[in-house]
Amino acid sequence: MLIPGKSKYKKQFKGRYRQQSSQGSVLSFGHYGMKVMGYARLNSRHIEAARKVITKRLPKSSRLWINIFPNLPVSKKPTDVRMGKGKGSVEEWVFRVSPGRxxxxxxxxxxxxxxxxxxRASAKLPVSCRFTYLGEML
Structure with a gap:
């Protein structure tokens, strides 16, 4: 599972999705890529499931780059707990994606x-994705 080793703050606010992604919207390492077409929060289980599907079906000579890492903590209070008494403990780590990433x-x-x-890997993710290649970017 992908979990950051150390973070500046233990808990963060939920935040909002603002606009399309300009950072990370072009292919930088490989010839083919998967582009996200909507807003979502991808946790480490989503990323790992997609990575397993990709590595299982690729030939050994090919190379895979994962351009995202879950660095945003999501806290959750346990069930049957009354209101108040502070924020809950960190439940999972997510990465917030926006269209074009x-x-x-x-x-x-x-x-x-x-x-x-x-x-096949896009079927494991909670957001719609599109195939893109280097010739399309030029």
């Missing part, structure tokens, strides 16, 4: 294989 990048395989693998 590329979360996975691939290289070292043909386009048809990359398209199929990333389509």
């Amino acid at each position: 590329i979360i996975f990048e691939l290289s070292g395989c043909d386009e048809e294989t990359a398209r199929l693998v990333l389509l």
